[in-house]
Amino acid sequence: EDKVVQSPLSLVVHEGDTVTLNCSYEVTNFRSLLWYKQEKKAPTFLFMLTSSGIEKKSGRLSSILDKKELFSILNITATQTGDSAVYLCAIPRNNDMRFGAGTRLTVKP
Amino acid sequence: EPEVTQTPSHQVTQMGQEVILRCVPISNHLYFYWYRQILGQKVEFLVSFYNNEISEKSEIFDDQFSVERPDGSNFTLKIRSTKLEDSAMYFCASSRGGLAGVPLQETQYFGPGTRLLVL
Numbered sequence: 285e286d287k288v289v290q291s292p293l294s295l296v297v298h299e300g301d302t303v304t305l306n307c308s309y310e311v312t313n314f315r316s317l318l319w320y321k322q323e324k325k326a327p328t329f330l331f332m333l334t335s336s337g338i339e340k341k342s343g344r345l346s347s348i349l350d351k352k353e354l355f356s357i358l359n360i361t362a363t364q365t366g367d368s369a370v371y372l373c374a375i376p377r378n379n380d381m382r383f384g385a386g387t388r389l390t391v392k393p
Numbered sequence: 394e395p396e397v398t399q400t401p402s403h404q405v406t407q408m409g410q411e412v413i414l415r416c417v418p419i420s421n422h423l424y425f426y427w428y429r430q431i432l433g434q435k436v437e438f439l440v441s442f443y444n445n446e447i448s449e450k451s452e453i454f455d456d457q458f459s460v461e462r463p464d465g466s467n468f469t470l471k472i473r474s475t476k477l478e479d480s481a482m483y484f485c486a487s488s489r490g491g492l493a494g495v496p497l498q499e500t501q502y503f504g505p506g507t508r509l510l511v512l
Binding site: 320374 | 426428435436437438441443448449451482484486500501502503504505506
């Protein structure tokens, strides 16, 4: 059965800290992995990763995929209180998308 | 920037009543999805829809659920006889899709969700 496992489930840091969120997966016919940020409501898209070893970057956020070891990490540097959210890892399959349980990040001032 | 919209944002209904949740996907998108998220739990896939028919559905999507694209812009989820456990946030999503009906595993854009409370 396909699995998407995120760790940690919850993380509390102070502003300015750097965090690394993990997502491991076991999915047949893998093609891509997506990261979403979920604040109060809908998940908003962050990154789509398809190739191993190529870092995607957007401001203080970056992500990389390792297709050999079947995981991805999402890094956030110099965290701000506005980064507080649940970060979701998701694997699109043929006609649906399998989500991980998410990592709840809380950034304290 | 185009976005997925959903109405209503909140709905409260009595158990056994029918509800229709509405979504307007991004206009040039071809694939549409419904997900739900029970409070405190993970986002769960319900159904995907392409070319006016269901492509895939999960075990959650039983006979009480149906989807429809009644016109060129709306995509609806109907729950025929709501149960208490249907209380959740329901998200609609859409994606551009690939060529010739081949699903492309591409980014799905989510609407803001409808919070459904069944009493």
